[in-house]
Amino acid sequence: MRRWTPRTHLAGLVALAVAACARGERVPVRGGVAVTDDAGRQVTLAAPARRIVSLLPSFTEILFATGAGDRLVGRTTWCDYPLEALAVPSVGDGMPPSVEAVAARRPDLVVLYRSGPNVTAAEQLERLGIRTVLLDLNLLEELGPATRRLGTLTGHSRAADSLARVLDSLASQPPVSSTRSVAFIVWDNPAIVIGAGSYLDRLAALAGARNVFHDVGSPSAQVSIETIAARDPDFLAVLSDSAGPPAYASRPEWRVVRAVRERRFLFLPGQLFGRPGPRAAEAIRELRQRLEAAAR
Amino acid sequence: MKFVPLAAAALATLAAALLLGPANVPLGDLTASPIIWQLRLPRALLAFLVGGALGVSGVGLQALVRNPLADPFLLGLSGGAGLGAVVAIALHLPGPWALPLAAFVGAVGAMALVYRLGLIGGAELDPRILLLGGVAVGAFAAAITTALVSLAEATELRNAFLWLWGGFSGASWTTVLVMLVYAPLPLVVLVAAARPLDLLALGEEPAQYLGADVRRLKQLVYLSASLLTAAAVAVAGVIGFVGLIVPHMCRLVWGRLHHTLFPTAFLTGGIFLAAADTVARTVVAPRELPVGIVTALLGVPLFAFLLRRWTVS
């Protein structure tokens, strides 16, 4: 029979306390907000953020969509939606973020997309005493959680939660039965296509278009023109703001692909389709409409 | 006599390249299928021509710098090509030919710079200066390239690097034609230099005593080998390893005399690269591997096998 000494009791209590602090959210001070970001960090603010720098166009969109747009004091050069965003001063292209330019805006919160260089920039900003939050945003599923957390940090939880619910339900929808097939071509030499596990692939599935490269596990992959021709998609989707066929469409080796010969291209504007964002439902509708229009 | 098995292997490799691929082309449709005529045939021919060009260029450069570790890309050409390609992307130069042409110009620029370095102080293309100059020019070009990359748009540049890492995805009859029109002159010059290059292996002074005009020989070989390599880079990016290993393989099997070495290196290089490209586009279908990885994976065991046979005999 084990005997519990006072020292064992004390050790046990200390262990419990440490465990309680590490797991779960720390109890914020009154009026404060806290979230756990995707780098596993606890981000705590004494009060909802009033001066925000957003380093990703999608975050800028979400902030405006949840009513926090007026708190924005800095954005990247790529943040072009909505129009009001253009009035916010730019802190550079964010690749990698210019720590000095961001700090010069005197923010109390910086929102970053979680990538290697951004993690380093976040550490540097934290050393300057600026709070940062790192969020993943590669997939449709990640829109909801990101929106919720931004809502908490800005004190706009209600608007954020309702947007997040829409996005979550979108993400949980099963793929619509497809009548058309599509391939997303992002580069021509060598030919790079979009595969499963990417935002565009999910959009296609929800819009009723089957991505012929859905069997490819990675978000992008190099394939030969021959493979594209063999899989014979009905449409080639291209991220482009113009409506003219891409340059490679006139080359004889590309014309082996039926969709190129028949000029069956879908031109998807980069602003709406190029990145996961709160207008995902609109993107899906847009895609479905273009498919039906092109089919006629 | 040695060319008969090589020619047969070349035909077999080309046939395999035509018959194998991700698309299923029934034998009956072979002659009419656009996949064969527009995609597989030009791609196989281009891979063959580029492999042959790199093999011959490797032979020439190894003889020139009298160093068996020389590779056509050792003299700064790959750095120059990379810089050219990145400049083309950064300036948004239009047209499908912008990238290859810029890579070619970059490679030729690097070649000219190394040549000029090789003449410093009356050095007359001293092989050691060529090698050092090549490394220096390559490093310089790489530094500028990195600076440009950090200042310009990320995704397009990433894709430019994918192109530069080598591959035949963009093969077309036009690129085949470019090689067919462009490669014969440097090839002929190199083949004509076969005997003097045998002499050069003894050293520059002994070669002169045996009748070689060493100064002109070095100029011609350097220019021809570099131009061949620059053309190869323009159509297929930087494919390393072929120019380094194929000359050695041929020397092990057929000896070191250049009038045999040049033709066998051309055929062997062509076979090797065409086979590697076929593997690259079929082994992980639907995806493609970069062909430079396949050449290394195939080439190293092959070379080790040949080396063992030779040291035992």
Added chain:
Amino acid sequence: MDRELIVAVSDLTCRYPGAPRDALRAVSLDVRASEFHALLGPNGSGKTTLLRAALGLVRPVQGRAEILGRPAGDWSRRDLARVVGVVPQREENLFPQRVHETVLLGRYPHLSLFGGVRAADRAAVERALVACDAVDLADRWLWTLSGGEYQRVRLARALAQEPKLLVLDEPTVSLDLRHEMELFELVRTLVDGFGLAALMITHHVNLAARFADQILILAEGRAVARGAPAEVLTRETVERVFSWPVAIEPFDGRPQMIPLRRHPS
């Protein structure tokens, strides 16, 4: 009948770019057919420079170097290689080769650009191997040969060029007694039997005295003495040039130099 004048160097002065002194100063030399010339002198005295200038590899500052009546610089390397066969001091051997391949390299000045190796070429190779007593070495790999055998093969290669003049740059360095003697005897035989001229740079004063017809001694770029061995190799001359006390003793009609000890026991 006057023997054919192959190399005529007169009053030759040479200086390497950036050098403080002349490498050669007003040196003259005539080499005719069937003559064996030896070029002697301490290290750095200009022997190799004289060779290079005579063969058109170095441009003289003053004076003339002519081969068969034409200035050395006017000859194309290919044509010159058909007249002069050189066994250089050093050469590289990057890739393994066989003896008969190496000797065949000597035929290259005679081969046309895209032409093949003809029967006449193979015959010349055979003759060269026979003359150098290297026929049984023909199929051996170069890297398996001894020092003496290797020199014989290189001499055969020079002979395969069918030259009028053989030039050898210190050919007996690192050879043992037997191979050294064999080489000198071989050169003498070639000169006497085939009417070739020979010009040899060597440090072996005594063998030069025994075998050569004419000796030229260089010191600091200047010709110190030129003529038959008996005239040239006097005690005063040798001691002055080589900075060492010697005794001169005749042997077989030729002067032989015996170095004296500075600190006798």
